[in-house]
Amino acid sequence: MASTNPNDRLSALLTEEFIDQGERRWLYAMAAILGIMLAVIVITGMAQMLHPLSSVETIAPTTLHLQGEFVESNLGTAIEPDGSATVRFVAEQYMFVPQCVKVPVGTPIRFRLTSADVVHGFFVGETNTNAMVVPGFISDVRTQFARTGEYKMPCDEFCGYGHHAMAARVVVVPKEEFQNATPEERVSCGAQ
Ligand code: CUA
Secondary structure, three states: OOOOOHHHHHHHHOOHHHHHHHHHHHHHHHHHHHHHHHHHHHHHHHHOOOOOOOOOEEOOHHHOOOOOOOOHHHOEEEEOOOOOEEEEEEEEOOEEEOOEEEEEOOOOEEEEEEEOOOOEEEEOOOOOOEEEEOOOEEEEEEEOOOOOEEEEEEOOOOOOOOHHHOEEEEEEEOHHHHHHOOOOHHHOOOOO
């Protein structure tokens, strides 16, 4: 005669084999999910060149304007002896200094940024150029622009009340135009 106790019926249903099978299926499902997530990281990292910054450089955030590579006269675009360009920005609540830079097209460009106060975001619109700008550290990002044009450079890390208005511009110009520009013209691109 069949038992009328609900617990007995449950244990008859949940045999060891049944439980074992169920757990095994969940194990495979989790392994598959992990595998998919890992593949997404690897594929996007390789295809879109998304990767964390590899260098760790520190700098004193309170004396940026007094000494070192981020003094005002050193900001903006500079051409290195090998023909590449280095662009330096200071991020602070709530602006980038300078507000706009010109860079030559088709030239290896190294962006170097640091923050004078809180964490800001560095992002050049329509590109994969993106990094956090953390006070005390230098963000070093290398890129190259294939075509001329104007790119917006909004702060993409919430940094306070004025975050939404914090943005600079990167104007990519033909090489000759860049060479003929004065140092002032390289960090001022006209009205916004
Ligand atoms: Cu700076 Cu958001």
